[in-house]
Amino acid sequence: VYIIYSCFSITILVPEGPPQNCVTGNITGKSFSISWDPPSVVTGKFSYRVELYGPSGRILDNSTKDLKFAFTNLTPFTVYDVYVAAETSAGIGPKTNISVFTPPEGKNIFFSVLIRYFTLFVDFTALVK
Numbered sequence: 001v002y003i004i005y006s007c008f009s010i011t012i013l014v015p016e017g018p019p020q021n022c023v024t025g026n027i028t029g030k031s032f033s034i035s036w037d038p039p040s041v042v043t044g045k046f047s048y049r050v051e052l053y054g055p056s057g058r059i060l061d062n063s064t065k066d067l068k069f070a071f072t073n074l075t076p077f078t079v080y081d082v083y084v085a086a087e088t089s090a091g092i093g094p095k096t097n098i099s100v101f102t103p104p105e106g107k108n109i110f111f112s113v114l115i116r117y118f119t120l121f122v123d124f125t126a127l128v129k
Contacts, residue, residue, distance in 0.1 A: 012044035015086035015093025029076030029105040035068040044088035051083040077104045
């Protein structure tokens with residue numbers, strides 16, 4: 001009778017990069033959703049830390065194993081900043097972020113996209129000067 005022991009270890013590291021391809025969807029005056037892809041380098045089993053900030057500061061800090069998250073009960077005509085980071089048992093990795101403008105009630109998403117583009121354009125030119 002032979003007994004063979006196989007000994008190995010798995011090293012779990014803090015995620016090296018942020019989640020990829022973060023996009024918004026279903027934007028209304030009071031809600032929106034986001035989705036993303038995992039970081040390009042796998043350093044362990046990921047969960048995701050999702051943070052939402054509004055004009056008055058942090059609104060939400062949550063964790064999920066999904067590659068998507070929905071925000072509800074928001075204020076129309078407001079800019080929100082969302083940060084998403086991959087997390088392993090070793091720690092939290094770098095964040096990716098996206099800004100979302102909730103349109104006034106009754107307006108369509110096209111209005112929101114135009115405002116977001118204009119805001120980003122103004123911010124960019126201010127940095128160049």
